[in-house]
Amino acid sequence: MSRHAPSSGAAPRRPGRPAGRTAADGAIADREVLLAAAEMLIRAKGPDVSLQAIAAEAGVTKPSLYRGVGDRDALVMALAERLAARMSESLSRLVAEAPAPRQGLRNLVAGYLQLAARERHLYLFVTAGGAREDRVRQSLRLADGAAGQFAEPIAAYRAAQGADAEVATVWSYGLLGALHFVTLWWLREPTGDMERVIEQISELLWSGLGLEKGL
Amino acid sequence: MSRHAPSSGAAPRRPGRPAGRTAADGAIADREVLLAAAEMLIRAKGPDVSLQAIAAEAGVTKPSLYRGVGDRDALVMALAERLAARMSESLSRLVAEAPAPRQGLRNLVAGYLQLAARERHLYLFVTAGGAREDRVRQSLRLADGAAGQFAEPIAAYRAAQGADAEVATVWSYGLLGALHFVTLWWLREPTGDMERVIEQISELLWSGLGLEKGL
DNA sequence: GGATAAATCTACCGATGGTAATTTAATGGG
DNA sequence: CCCATTAAATTACCATCGGTAGATTTATCC
Numbered sequence: 001m002s003r004h005a006p007s008s009g010a011a012p013r014r015p016g017r018p019a020g021r022t023a024a025d026g027a028i029a030d031r032e033v034l035l036a037a038a039e040m041l042i043r044a045k046g047p048d049v050s051l052q053a054i055a056a057e058a059g060v061t062k063p064s065l066y067r068g069v070g071d072r073d074a075l076v077m078a079l080a081e082r083l084a085a086r087m088s089e090s091l092s093r094l095v096a097e098a099p100a101p102r103q104g105l106r107n108l109v110a111g112y113l114q115l116a117a118r119e120r121h122l123y124l125f126v127t128a129g130g131a132r133e134d135r136v137r138q139s140l141r142l143a144d145g146a147a148g149q150f151a152e153p154i155a156a157y158r159a160a161q162g163a164d165a166e167v168a169t170v171w172s173y174g175l176l177g178a179l180h181f182v183t184l185w186w187l188r189e190p191t192g193d194m195e196r197v198i199e200q201i202s203e204l205l206w207s208g209l210g211l212e213k214g215l
Numbered sequence: 216m217s218r219h220a221p222s223s224g225a226a227p228r229r230p231g232r233p234a235g236r237t238a239a240d241g242a243i244a245d246r247e248v249l250l251a252a253a254e255m256l257i258r259a260k261g262p263d264v265s266l267q268a269i270a271a272e273a274g275v276t277k278p279s280l281y282r283g284v285g286d287r288d289a290l291v292m293a294l295a296e297r298l299a300a301r302m303s304e305s306l307s308r309l310v311a312e313a314p315a316p317r318q319g320l321r322n323l324v325a326g327y328l329q330l331a332a333r334e335r336h337l338y339l340f341v342t343a344g345g346a347r348e349d350r351v352r353q354s355l356r357l358a359d360g361a362a363g364q365f366a367e368p369i370a371a372y373r374a375a376q377g378a379d380a381e382v383a384t385v386w387s388y389g390l391l392g393a394l395h396f397v398t399l400w401w402l403r404e405p406t407g408d409m410e411r412v413i414e415q416i417s418e419l420l421w422s423g424l425g426l427e428k429g430l
Numbered sequence: 431g432g433a434t435a436a437a438t439c440t441a442c443c444g445a446t447g448g449t450a451a452t453t454t455a456a457t458g459g460g
Numbered sequence: 461c462c463c464a465t466t467a468a469a470t471t472a473c474c475a476t477c478g479g480t481a482g483a484t485t486t487a488t489c490c
Contacts, residue, residue: 047350050477061439062479072478105424128343128350135262135343136403139354143396154424170397170415171424177396178389181358185388188351200385208423209320209369209386265446276470277448287447 034058034068035078039122042079047125051075077141080126084145087115092149106202109179113198116183117190124187127180140173143180147172178205249273249283250293254337257294262340266290288344292356295341299360302330307364321417324394328413331398332405339402342395355388358395362387390420 037058041049051072055065069075094111098104116123126142137144147169155168182201186194252273256264266287270280284290309326313319331338344353362384370383397416401409 051479052477063440063481064438066479067437124350128354135339136399139343140396140399140403164415166411167415167418170400170412171419173396173400174393174416174419175424177392177394179392180396181355181388181392182385184351184355185385188355196381197385200379200382201389203382204386204389204423206423206425208419208421208425209390210421210423266448267446278450278471279469281448282468 030064030068031078034060034065035075035082038069038075038079039082042121042125043119046121047128076126076138079122080141081145083119083122083126084142087112088146088149090115102202102206105206106198109202109205110194110198112179113183113186113194117187117194120187123183143173143176146176150175175205245279245283246293249275249280250290250297253284253290253294254297257336257340258334261336262343291341291344291353294337295344295356296360298334298337298341299357302327303361303364305330317417317421320421321413324417324420325409325413327394328398328401328409332402332409335402338398358388358391361391365390393420 034054038049038054041054041057045053051062051065054075055062058065060068065075069078091108091111094107095104098107123142127139150172151168154171155165158165158167178201182197186197249269253264253269256269256272260268266277266280269290270277273280275283280290284293306323306326309322310319313322338357341357342354344356365387366383369386370380373380373382393416397412401412
C-alpha cells in the first residue's frame with residue numbers, strides 16, 4: 001500500500017493537547033480536513049468504511065472525529081450535502097447550456113448517471129447510509145438536498161402556465177426517485193450502452209407512460 | 216397454550232435435539248414460522264429489530280434462525296419477496312378493475328402509497344435493510360421483485376404500438392423509484408391529504424414533465 | 431510559576447451479526 | 461437391548477462497530 005496518507009503508522013502521537021493549537025483556531029478547518037479524508041477513504045475502500053478507519057486516514061482518532069463532525073449520521077449528512085452541492089452545480093450547468101428543454105432534461109439525466117457512476121462509492125455511501133438511524137431520512141439524504149433545487153424551476157414553470165404549482169415538491173421527489181433507481185440498476189448491471197438508458201428514462205420523464213391501454 | 220409471543224421468559228428450553236422431531240420433517244415449515252415471527256415483530260417494534268429478538272419471538276435462538284432462513288441478508292430478502300408478492304397481487308387487481316388506463320395508474324399509485332403506509336415498518340425494513348451487505352442490492356430488493364411485474368405489461372403495450380419495447384426494464388425501475396421516493400417523503404411528512412399527492416404523482420408518471428422551457 | 435482550561439489519545443462499554451463448541455434426543459446396527 | 465452415530469437445538473463465544481468516559485499532555489491566564 002502506498003499509504004499516501006497518515007493512515008496509521010508514523011508517529012503514534014501521544015495523548016495530550018497538541019503543540020501550537022490555540023483555542024478555537026482550527027475547529028472549522030479541521031472539519032474540512034476530516035470530511036476530505038472521509039471522501040478519500042470512501043473512494044478508495046468503498047462505502048463500508050468504519051469511523052475508526054476514517055479517523056485514522058485523517059491522522060486522528062475516533063473522539064477527534066466526533067468533535068469535528070459529530071456522529072456517523074452527521075458525517076453521512078455532511079458528505080451528502082457536499083455531493084448534492086456538486087451535483088446541483090454540475091447538473092444545473094448542463095441544463096442551462098442545453099439548446100432546448102428536452103435536451104436539458106436529457107443532459108440532466110446523463111449528468112446524474114455519469115456522476116453517480118464516477119463517484120460510485122460516495123454515491124452509495126450517502127444514499128444507503130448506516131442502518132441505525134432513521135431509515136426514511138437515511139434514504140432521502142441526498143434527495144432532500146437536490147429536491148429543493150428541482151422544485152424551484154418546476155414551480156416557476158407551472159406558475160407561469162397557470163397550473164398547480166403545488167406539484168413541485170412531489171414531482172421533485174418523483175424525479176429523483178426515478179433517477180436514483182435507474183442509477184442503482186445501472187450501477188449493478190452496466191450492460192448495453194448508457195446512452196440508450198439515458199434516452200429511455202428521459203423519454204419516460206418527459207412524456208410519461210401515456211398508455212392507451214394495458215398494464 | 217397460545218403463547219403467540221414466546222418473547223423471552225417461559226421455558227428456557229434446555230439444549231439438545233427436541234423430542235418428536237424427525238430428520239427433515241419440519242425444516243421448511245419452520246422457515247415459514249420464522250418469517251411470520253419476523254414480520255410480526257417488525258410490525259410491532261419497527262425495522263431495527265435484532266436477529267436475537269426475532270429468534271426469541273419465534274421461540275428459538277439465533278443459530279436456529281440461521282438454519283431456517285440464513286443470514287440477515289437472506290431474511291430481508293425473504294421478507295422482501297413476500298411483501299413484493301402481496302403488493303403485486305393487490306396492485307394488479309387494483310389496476311385490472313379500473314375503467315381506464317389512466318385510472319389504473321392512479322389506482323396503482325394509490326395502492327402503493329396506502330400499502331406502504333399501512334406496512335410502514337415492514338416497508339422500511341425491506342427497502343432500507345442492513346448496512347453490511349451489498350448496498351445496491353439492498354436498496355433494490357423490493358424493486359427487483361416488482362420490476363418484473365411492471366415490465367411485462369409495459370413491454371406488451373410498447374410492442375403492440377410498434378415502439379421500442381426495450382424501455383420496459385428501465386421504465387419499471389424508474390416508475391418504482393418515483394413511487395418509492397414519494398412514498399418515503401410521504402411517510403416522513405404526511406401533511407395535506409394523500410389524495411392530492413396521489414393525483415400529482417400520477418400526473419407526472421402519466422404525462423411527464425412536458426416542460427416547454429425552464430428547469 | 432502554578433492553577434485552569436483545552437485538546438487529544440487510550441481504554442472501555444454495550445450491542446450486534448455470526449460461529450464454534452456443547453448438549454440432548456432420535457436412529458440404526460450388532 | 462445397548463451403544464455409536466447423527467440431527468437438532470442451545471449456550472458460550474468472538475470480532476467489529478459506534479459511541480463515550482477517563483487519563484494525559486500542552487497552552488493560557490493570573
